[in-house]
Amino acid sequence: MKPLKIACYAVIMFMTSSCLETQTSPTLEEISSIAFDIKTEATALINPWSVAELPNGDFLITERGGRLIRVSQGKPVALSGLPDDILVAGQGGLLDIVLAPDFTETSEIYFSYAYGQIEANGTALAKAKLSSTNIEDVEVIFRANPPKSAPQHFGSRIAFLPDDTIILTLGEGFALREDAQKPNTHLGKLIRLNRDGSAPINNPFIESPEYKAEIYSLGHRNVQGLVFDKATGVLWSHEHGPRGGDELNIIRPGENYGWPIVTKGTDYNGARITPFEEKEGMVEPVYYWVPSIAPSGLAIYRGDMFPEWQGDAIIGGLASRDLRLVNLKGGQAVNEIDLLSDLDKRIRDVRIAKDGSLLVLTDDDENGQLLRVSAK
Structure with missing residues (x-):
């Protein structure tokens, strides 16, 4: 059965x-x-x-221009101590931030950023200790290699797995789409690291010398949504397609997600990128969008405030200027809802707050906002 041009759904058969x-x-x-x-x-x-x-209820917010903001009781304060090699150009700058699983004991945070120069740049991952007014003991634990030639498609989302390893998403650099399939580059990959930046000994390609040891999955374009759902043990991601073909995926180690050999989208000039929308050996998305919504930020709802959303995916839309809820039942996407349809703001990130409300970050050159969305 062929999908309509709004979106597409798929059933994941959790078998062999x-x-x-x-x-x-x-x-x-x-x-x-x-x-x-x-x-x-x-x-x-x-x-x-x-x-x-x-x-304690405060918030840490990254600004792409290179500031880390701590918001306490509504008052923002810029923290000092960030690395001095943050590249602010194109889509690059200070990007994702997460707390370590043992943050209450260690005060450790992890953040990603663009490093290098306009003509030679990449994604870096760093860790640091958080204090009230600054970050300390900053250590860069990973830099993507080789550098790419344009300040675009950095990926940069971070998620911890239950074994205390880290997944980091890495874009293919826009102009280097074929690198997403090459085993000797980090571009267009999801990588898995130990907290010191080393490659875990059970990474899927660790015994294949032609592969970078850190690679966890390949064939990605620009993944800007990543979350591990503790309730089901599933790692979810979404990524930007070209002109259409944004994808929601379940990530499994060692799998190939197809870009640019397969895509549901076309090039920006309307030309076909590939004759294939699917191909044996390459993972089909759980869900995709045509036309594109330009997804950014991803959460799987686990909270008490909106019980009807349990286990559903909540996704920010940059191009669609709204929040999308994809209803997931038994591994199947059965419905999509346009939340905040009248907001008309680019949504860059979405998280689930401790009280079950949604934390929604809007992207703007002058007046970006952090909104808390609660039930009436």
């Missing part, structure tokens, strides 16, 4: 195969902002990229 069955999409349901209580937690942010909630 990853057979997928596409379905026709329903009409997109919309829920406007008046259905929720929306509180502004921070404002006047300049191109904010990521948010992390601290145990």
Whole structure:
């Protein structure tokens, strides 16, 4: 059955195969902002990229221009101590931030950023200790290699797995799409690291000398959503397609997600990138969007405030200027809802707060905001 041009759904068969069955999409349901209580937690942010909630209720917010903001009781303070090699150009700058699983004991944070120069750059991952006014003991534990030639497609999302290893997403550099399939480069890959930056000895390609030891999966374009769902043990990601073909995926070690050999999208000039929308040996997305919504930020809802959303994916839309909820039941995407359909703001990140509300970060050159979306 062929999908409509709004979106596409798939069934994941959690057996020895990853057979997928596409379905026709329903009409997109919309829920406007008046259905929720929306509180502004921070404002006047300049191109904010990521948010992390601290145990005491404060927030850490990265700004792509190279500032790390701590928001305490509505008051923002810029923290000192960031690396001095952050490249602010194109899509690059200070990017994702997460707390270490043992943050309450260690005060350790992990953040990603663009390093290098405009003509030779990449994604770096660093760790540091957080204090009230600065970060200390900064250590860069990974730099993607080789450098790419344009300041675009950095990936940069971070997630911890239950074994205390780290997954970092890395874009293919836009102009280097074929590198997503090459084993000797980090570009277009998801990588898995120990907390000191070394490659775990059980990484899927660790015994293949032609592969970078850090590679966890390959064939990615620009992954800007990543979350590990503790309730199901599933690692989810989403990534930007070209002109259409944004994808929601379940990530498994050693798998090839196809870019640029397969895609549901076309090039920006309308030309075909490849004759293949699917190919044996390459993972089909659980869900995809045509036209593109330019997804950024991803959460799997696990909270008490919205019980009807349990286990559903919540995704920020940059191009669609809204928040999308993909209803997941038994491994199948059965519905999509346009949340905050009247907000009309680029949404860069979304997280689930401790109280079960949504933390939504809007992207703007002058007045980005951190919004808390709660049930009425």
